[in-house]
Structures are given as structure tokens and as C-alpha cells.
Amino acid sequence: MMQSVRLISVSLQDDITEKLYSLLQGDRVIARIDQNVVYRSLAEDPANIYSLLLVAGYLKTPKKELQGDGAWLCEVSIPNREIAAVYKSEILSHLMQIGAMGRATANKIAESLYAQDTKKLQDGIGEYLKKSISFYDAGAEGFYHGLVLGLIALMDNQYRIRSNRESGDGRYDISLFPRENKYPGMIMELKWDKDLNDEELDALSAEALDQINKKGYDTEMREEGVADIIKFGIAFSGKKVKIRTE
Numbered sequence: 001m002m003q004s005v006r007l008i009s010v011s012l013q014d015d016i017t018e019k020l021y022s023l024l025q026g027d028r029v030i031a032r033i034d035q036n037v038v039y040r041s042l043a044e045d046p047a048n049i050y051s052l053l054l055v056a057g058y059l060k061t062p063k064k065e066l067q068g069d070g071a072w073l074c075e076v077s078i079p080n081r082e083i084a085a086v087y088k089s090e091i092l093s094h095l096m097q098i099g100a101m102g103r104a105t106a107n108k109i110a111e112s113l114y115a116q117d118t119k120k121l122q123d124g125i126g127e128y129l130k131k132s133i134s135f136y137d138a139g140a141e142g143f144y145h146g147l148v149l150g151l152i153a154l155m156d157n158q159y160r161i162r163s164n165r166e167s168g169d170g171r172y173d174i175s176l177f178p179r180e181n182k183y184p185g186m187i188m189e190l191k192w193d194k195d196l197n198d199e200e201l202d203a204l205s206a207e208a209l210d211q212i213n214k215k216g217y218d219t220e221m222r223e224e225g226v227a228d229i230i231k232f233g234i235a236f237s238g239k240k241v242k243i244r245t246e
Contacts, residue, residue, distance in 0.1 A: 022163070023059075023078050024156060033061070033072040050076055058083055109151050113176075113186065116230060122243045125151065129239040144190055144236045145173060152176065158183055168216025177221060185226040187217050189233055196237035205242040209233025 019029045031050035053059045054076060061074040078084045109128075112120035128151065145163070152161060152174075159176035167175075176186040189208040196204065212218070212231045221229055233244040 023076070024084055024161070026077070028062070028075045028077045031074055031076050033064070033074045033076075050074075110155055113152070113155065114183075116184075116245065118243050118245050122241055125234075125241045125243075126239070129236075129241060144192055144234075148174060148188065148190065148234070159186070165220065167220035168218070170211075170215040170217065172212070172215075172217040175217075175221060177224065178226060184228040184230050185218075185221045186230045186232065187212055187221065189217070189231075190236070191234070192236045194237065196235075196240070198240075198242075201235050201237050201240055201242040202244075204235035204237075205233045205244045207233070208235055209244045209246060 019031070022029050031054075033051045033054055050059065054061060054074070058079070059076045060079045061072075061076050063075040064072045065074075066072055109121060109124040112118075112124055125148075128147070149161070149163060152159075155161070155176065158179055160179060162175045162177065164171050164173065165175065172187055173190045174188040176188075178185055189212050191204045191208040193200075193204060209231060210233070212233065218229050218231070231246050235242045
């Protein structure tokens with residue numbers, strides 16, 4: 001099973017990462033399935049990962065519709081919690097294998113979120129960026145969005161992680177819905193721009209935090225009964241990060 005699920009690591013693009021996290025939360029996602037796909041086709045189209053995982057038995061499809069080209073449009077989901085745990089560990093393992101994040105860094109980020117320690121969180125993400133930036137073509141908000149999703153993977157047992165969902169008057173970037181009342185909810189808005197100095201980066205993080213409030217991104221969470229909510233405005237520029245919270 002581990003060998004097949006390692007296919008995930010070659011396919012961690014922004015849209016695929018988001019769908020994988022939806023699957024980890026127990027959701028179904030729509031995927032185009034070609035039962036004749038082979039491993040080397042991942043280089044041509046990373047979205048073929050769903051076909052390979054389905055054929056291998058690591059996804060199930062309760063609903064499918066045949067397309068004109070012979071492929072299937074399917075609703076896919078993860079069969080059970082055991083396989084879901086392997087998916088999660090493989091995403092984290094991939095980040096570590098490329099030298100981007102050690103276990104200590106991953107733990108530091110998770111602990112800083114729990115403690116609401118903005119400086120420690122900022123240092124942890126900054127440490128990650130310094131080690132990983134040469135491995136990626138950083139330069140768009142989508143890159144940092146996928147990066148943050150990867151960094152919070154360890155918190156899946158305590159939180160349901162949602163990405164790009166409608167709430168209030170817009171769509172938030174990332175939210176963490178607590179599985180138990182003892183944990184606070186978290187909402188993250190991410191911003192990115194090129195070649196910012198420290199003052200400009202700080203202003204951009206303030207803009208991100210302000211957007212959460214103005215757009216009412218906490219609406220969905222409050223409607224689900226979460227009263228204690230931490231909001232994060234996170235700004236990136238190259239290897240630099242600035243975080244504001246309230």
C-alpha cells in the first residue's frame with residue numbers, strides 16, 4: 001500500500017493538494033478517471049493520480065458517468081480511515097524527503113498554532129521557506145496556499161481542515177474547524193506580493209486580517225457553534241513571512 005500511495009508525492013500541485021485535503025476530511029471530489037492510465041502518464045498530466053489510486057484500490061467511487069472519450073467522470077472518496085492515515089503521512093513525508101521540513105519544524109508549527117504564539121509560528125514558517133524555496137518556483141499565492149496546507153497536516157486529528165470555501169461575503173483561504181470544543185477555530189487569509197520590504201509585508205498581513213473581518217469569513221464557523229475563533233492574516237514575499245492575529 002505504501003508504494004502505491006507514494007504516487008501522491010509526484011502530484012502535489014495546488015489544485016490536487018486541495019482535493020487531497022478534501023478527501024482527507026471525508027469529502028467526495030470529482031475526478032476524471034481513465035482506467036487505461038499508466039504510471040509514466042503522471043508526467044504528462046498529474047491529475048492522472050486519481051486514476052492510478054482508484055485502480056489500485058486506494059480510492060472508491062460511489063458514483064460515475066461515462067464520457068464520450070471512454071473516460072469516466074467520478075465522485076471519489078477514501079475507502080477507510082487506515083488509508084486516510086497513510087495519505088496524510090505521505091504528504092508530510094514528501095515535504096521532509098525534499099529537505100523542506102524536518103519533524104521538529106512541523107511540531108513547532110503545530111505547537112505555535114495551539115499556543116497562539118505568532119512569533120513562533122512566523123519563525124517556523126520562515127524556517128520552512130529558507131529550506132524549501134530553492135525546490136519550488138515560488139511567486140504566486142497558490143504556492144503559499146499549498147505550502148500552508150502541508151504545514152498544518154499534523155493537526156488533522158484535532159481539526160477538520162477546509163480550503164477555499166464560501167463564508168460570509170466571500171471565500172476564505174483556509175479554516176480549521178475544531179473536532180472538540182476545547183480547541184479554538186482558526187481562519188487564515190493569505191496574501192503575496194513580490195519584493196516587499198518589512199514595512200510593506202506588515203501592511204499586507206494587516207490587509208489580510210482586515211479582509212477576514214470585512215468579508216465575515218467567520219460566519220460559517222459561528223453557524224456551526226464555534227465561539228472561540230483565532231484569525232490569521234499571513235503575508236508572504238519570497239522567503240519572508242509576516243503574521244498578524246486577533
